[in-house]
Amino acid sequence: MKTENLHITIAGGGSTYTPGIIMAVLNNIDRFPISSITLYDIDKERNDDMCLIINYMLQNNDLPDVKLTQTSDPETAFTDVDFVFSQIRVGGMEMREKDEKIPLKYGLVGQETCGLGGFAYGLRSIGGLLEIVGFIQKYSPQAWILNYTNPETLISEAVRRVYPNVKMLNACDMTISLEETIARNYGYNRENWIPKYYGLNHFGWYTSIYDKELERDVMPELIQKLKDTPMKVASFNSGDNSWQDAWDMLSKITTNFPDQIANNYLEYYLYSDDVVDHADPNYTRANQVMDGRLKHTKDVANLIRSGATDDVIDFDFGEHGQYIVDMATSILNDEHRRFMLIVPNYGAIPNLREDAVVEVPAYVGRLGAEPVAMRHHINDFHKGLMEAQNAAEKLLVDAFFEHSYSKALQAFTLNQTVNSAAKAKLVLDEMIIANKGYWPELKEDAAPVL
Numbered sequence: 001m002k003t004e005n006l007h008i009t010i011a012g013g014g015s016t017y018t019p020g021i022i023m024a025v026l027n028n029i030d031r032f033p034i035s036s037i038t039l040y041d042i043d044k045e046r047n048d049d050m051c052l053i054i055n056y057m058l059q060n061n062d063l064p065d066v067k068l069t070q071t072s073d074p075e076t077a078f079t080d081v082d083f084v085f086s087q088i089r090v091g092g093m094e095m096r097e098k099d100e101k102i103p104l105k106y107g108l109v110g111q112e113t114c115g116l117g118g119f120a121y122g123l124r125s126i127g128g129l130l131e132i133v134g135f136i137q138k139y140s141p142q143a144w145i146l147n148y149t150n151p152e153t154l155i156s157e158a159v160r161r162v163y164p165n166v167k168m169l170n171a172c173d174m175t176i177s178l179e180e181t182i183a184r185n186y187g188y189n190r191e192n193w194i195p196k197y198y199g200l201n202h203f204g205w206y207t208s209i210y211d212k213e214l215e216r217d218v219m220p221e222l223i224q225k226l227k228d229t230p231m232k233v234a235s236f237n238s239g240d241n242s243w244q245d246a247w248d249m250l251s252k253i254t255t256n257f258p259d260q261i262a263n264n265y266l267e268y269y270l271y272s273d274d275v276v277d278h279a280d281p282n283y284t285r286a287n288q289v290m291d292g293r294l295k296h297t298k299d300v301a302n303l304i305r306s307g308a309t310d311d312v313i314d315f316d317f318g319e320h321g322q323y324i325v326d327m328a329t330s331i332l333n334d335e336h337r338r339f340m341l342i343v344p345n346y347g348a349i350p351n352l353r354e355d356a357v358v359e360v361p362a363y364v365g366r367l368g369a370e371p372v373a374m375r376h377h378i379n380d381f382h383k384g385l386m387e388a389q390n391a392a393e394k395l396l397v398d399a400f401f402e403h404s405y406s407k408a409l410q411a412f413t414l415n416q417t418v419n420s421a422a423k424a425k426l427v428l429d430e431m432i433i434a435n436k437g438y439w440p441e442l443k444e445d446a447a448p449v450l
């Protein structure tokens with residue numbers, strides 16, 4: 001494996017997360033010696049904007065020799081590449097808005113990755129990601145792919161069915177930002193923590209958090225603190241009310257189920273009614289992101305375009321970019337750092353089906369991910385929730401490959417945010433129309449009569 005003059009390609013280069021990732025790359029250039037960055041995106045305007053921003057960052061960091069390329073041509077993007085960071089959003093925020101608003105019309109959770117919005121996104125995203133993985137297998141099969149394109153479990157399940165030996169890590173930043181937020185709120189240092197965690201992506205629980213400095217499991221005291229004093233948003237989400245709502249819900253979950261700390265995304269499954277009641281069906285998270293992060297990125301690009309010379313780079317994405325670079329360097333230097341990764345189960349959670357895609361701690365080195373087995377059974381509450389959700393996810397991926405309407409309907413009905421097969425069908429039928437051109441064509445004749 002090459003260890004210097006590395007070439008990275010960002011698939012979905014126009015994403016608003018790109019500056020945060022590049023910032024982390026530049027801050028770690030000694031450990032991660034790159035000489036070439038390629039931004040690959042199907043949206044030329046967004047890639048143009050991002051290229052301006054990244055070029056500006058390179059100049060301001062005295063790294064003008066790093067080669068910067070932007071392209072929408074797969075061969076150019078993926079030839080001679082060492083690492084691909086993958087963060088595409090098939091259908092963009094416009095389709096995310098539909099994912100969120102259509103289920104809400106029927107009184108169901110409308111969310112980017114959870115519930116039926118997440119399933120709709122999955123049926124769009126799988127094809128886009130498989131195409132990119134295919135390009136990489138063709139032009140740079142030696143490259144490592146670090147994927148965080150959502151919905152992660154569905155992507156991961158689909159990719160491994162087609163490319164079982166692909167060199168790909170699937171990672172989500174939620175556990176990191178959850179830990180960082182807890183640590184900042186209650187006066188701990190996350191760097192000292194060794195957390196134990198298990199679940200599906202955006203659907204998991206901590207069983208202990210050992211603090212190396214304090215030499216104890218701090219989870220019992222954290223549970224007490226979460227019950228007593230709800231967390232405030234950390235600086236990287238400051239001013240973002242929807243994250244404040246999420247942390248308030250986390251306190252509620254912890255109060256009602258105080259045996260473990262849940263991933264905050266479980267609010268969508270455990271308190272679906274509250275989530276629906278609090279949602280504004282005319283202005284959802286996609287609208288907030290379009291009016292916030294997306295607009296801000298465009299404004300920064302325009303400032304640079306108009307010749308601004310002051311430091312206009314003021315993005316704060318918390319740990320997002322850093323964990324991606326940490327994973328890359330852990331592979332590169334065989335560091336065996338520990339991350340939560342989305343991997344095939346194969347006994348890591350011993351009493352869950354072995355072909356489930358789960359999220360558990362894993363050590364990362366030259367061999368990729370080496371997951372940590374729990375070595376104890378999970379109890380019926382968590383197991384029951386996970387088994388149903390996992391079956392729904394498997395059915396959805398089947399529906400993608402088999403173009404099966406009936407499996408899509410089963411998946412929609414079994415999704416843990418849905419309490420009615422009739423509503424599942426109404427949402428599915430409306431989603432089919434809304435996603436024309438993005439979803440595989442589902443075979444209507446396979447539809448069961450409800």
Ligand code: NAD
Nearest residue numbers: 012014015016041042043087088089128148149150172173
């Ligand atoms: P975004 O829409 O702002 O950016 C995505 C970019 O991908 C756009 O520039 C778009 O043109 C491009 N794109 C879409 N389809 C493409 C394709 N087929 N090929 C190449 N480029 C394509 O979205 P965002 O908010 O920046 O998020 C990007 C992705 O990262 C999403 O999938 C999001 O869910 C995911 N994400 C995951 C995590 C995690 O923890 N796993 C965290 C943050 C974001």
Ligand code: G6P
Nearest residue numbers: 112113150172173174175285289
């Ligand atoms: C967290 C999750 C991601 C998700 C993102 C949404 O980072 O781990 O999987 O995509 O939140 O954030 P947004 O600001 O786009 O709603």
Ligand code: MN
Nearest residue numbers: 172173174202
């Ligand atoms: Mn995530």
